[in-house]
Amino acid sequence: MGARMKKNCCSCLSVTMLFLLLLFCWSAPRLSAAAEKFDFNNMSDAQQRMIFAPQLVSGDDIREGKIAQRKLNISQMMRGENKPGVAGGDSYAKRLAILEKRVYGGGAAAGTGLRPKAGVMFSSAVSRHPAVDAVLPRVPQLLYQAGLVPVPTERLQSVLNNFRYRGQLRTPLQISRFLAEYPGARYLFFVQFIAFPRVFPGQLRFSYCLADGVEGRVYPAAVLERFVRGPGELSPALHSCFVEMAGRAAVQARAVPWQGKVFLVQGGVAYLSAGRFSGLAPGQLLVVDGGSRPVRDPRTGMVVGSVPGPPKAQLRVQRFFGDDLAEAVIVAGAGVRIGDTVRILPPPPPR
Missing domain, CATH: 2.40.10.410 (FlgT, C-terminal domain)
Incomplete structure (x- = not known):
């Protein structure tokens, strides 16, 4: 009796494993095709909430391959008689000096006019890729050169990960309105997907939408395309997409008064x-x-x-x-x- 039951269990396990393997083989190409046809403009509000609310990741998360769970703590900035400050003054001064040198050109922002803030966030459809890892560190400087003040993506992620606000931040419009107050990011770029060519020469496709937290609107999604002849042209092509994305927002920002x-x-x-x-x-x-x-x-x-x-x-x-x-x-x-x-x-x- 025991041998027969053991034999039946082994047979059921084999059948289950075979079924799962066939299911994976059937669904993989369909999921890939669905990702390539991702279109924000034709999505319902419920579909937008499913994409953006639980799956937003920062540039640091993409490089590290994980979603960092950080907390925003205003008290770290305010200490002693309601005066602004930070914990660890020496480390903060060093971090700010690095920020000025790498992004702002050693504090060259003085006297250059008023600039709106902008942040960049990514949907989970943006997978890790060597070209993405190479271009991401240069994105803040690209935003600043276009006339925008880059907001650190880790600051944005820390707000979205705060358990008190996750239920209220379900769409790009809700997120942009909230972040317009602190850290003051008027514009938020939501990179929806980056499709790299499977064969060369081919087309790199870059899709994003722009949310204005002050005006309270989300502009239609844009798809940028770049022709690449080989793998060595992927990073320059992606760099060009970020430059065009920032330039379009800068033109929009110049048409409205600073706030x-x-x-x-x-x-x-x-x-x-x-x-x-x-x-x-x-x-x-x-x-x-x-x-x-x-x-x-x-x-x-x-x-x-x-x-x-x-x-x-x-x-x-x-x-x-x-x-x-x-x-x-x-x-x-x-x-x-x-x-x-x-x-x-x-x-x-x-x-």
Whole structure:
């Protein structure tokens, strides 16, 4: 009896393994074809949530082959009498010096005008590849050269991994709106997929969409293509795609006025999501918008834009801290709240 039961168990196990092998062989080519036909524009909201919410990864995660679980802790930036600071001043100073040298050219941002912030995030459809590993370290500098302030991808990932917000950040629009306040990334590039050619010569395909957290909109996805003759041209081609992606966003940014956000208020001090790399200067005066009034088309009733209301407060930039943040003193007005929009104080009209 025991020998017969053992024989039956072995037979069932063999049949199960054979079934799983056949299932894998049947599904592998279909999954590959589905990934190549990935199209964000034709997806429903539910499909977008499935792609972006649980599967967003940073550049560091791609290089390390894992998703880092980090926590955002504001108290690490604020210490002692509500003054900005960080734990480990020496290590922070060294890290900031490296950032200035590699990305900003030794602090060359001073006097170059106001710049919006931008971050880059990747869907899980972007797999590890030597060309991706070679180009990713240069992406922050490409963004800065295009007129944008790069936001460290690990900072973005730490916010998304915070358990308090994961239920609220399910779509690219929700994520971009949230990150527009802190760390102040107005633009978020969502790289949807990078399809490398299987044979050479062939086409490299690069798909991304741009989310504007201030305007509250996601622009249609774009697909860039590059002709490559051999494996040695993959990295330059991918580099060219990132350059074009950043350039398009920079053109969009120049068409709208610069804006920043208040991400923390303590007494008479407001902490801003923009600093010296964004183009601010100590002593500079900013105004806090008192809300906007929607303007509707009288024939259709549709909202065609908004007009800023009268400013409710005035700020003076006091000093900078963090990667690109500022401490500002409230010099006039009241009612400054987290999430308020700040802009440059316009010059007085000519007499």
